Amino acid sequence: TFLSKELSEEVQIKGRTARQGSYGSYSLVLCDKSLEKFLITKADIDNSRNAGNFYPLLHAKRCEFFKSQYAESKKYVDYAANEHKLGEELIAAVKRNDVDT
Secondary structure, rough: OOOOOOOOHHHHHHHHOOOOOOOOOOOOOOHHHHHHOOOOOOHHHHHHHOOHHHHHHHHHHHHHHHHHHHHHHHHHHHHHHHHHHHHHHHHHHOOOOOOOO
């Protein structure tokens, strides 16, 4: 399977799994390669397995990934908002016939 980028999606998946008719447990079967996007190394996996805290590692790395994605998205939105403002100012200047050509 995959490790969801968002905790809310994982919670939804767990809920759907639980509603399949019988009580049971939920487990993740993950490929090492699928964890690379979260910057989880083989050493991280081995260390957390030995310490018995594998899921907290997954959750922490997912949160870090989300924060970095959010920061990148915010930069793009800020840039687009500035470009939009400049475009509005240009249109207003053209309407006032206040443009040097």
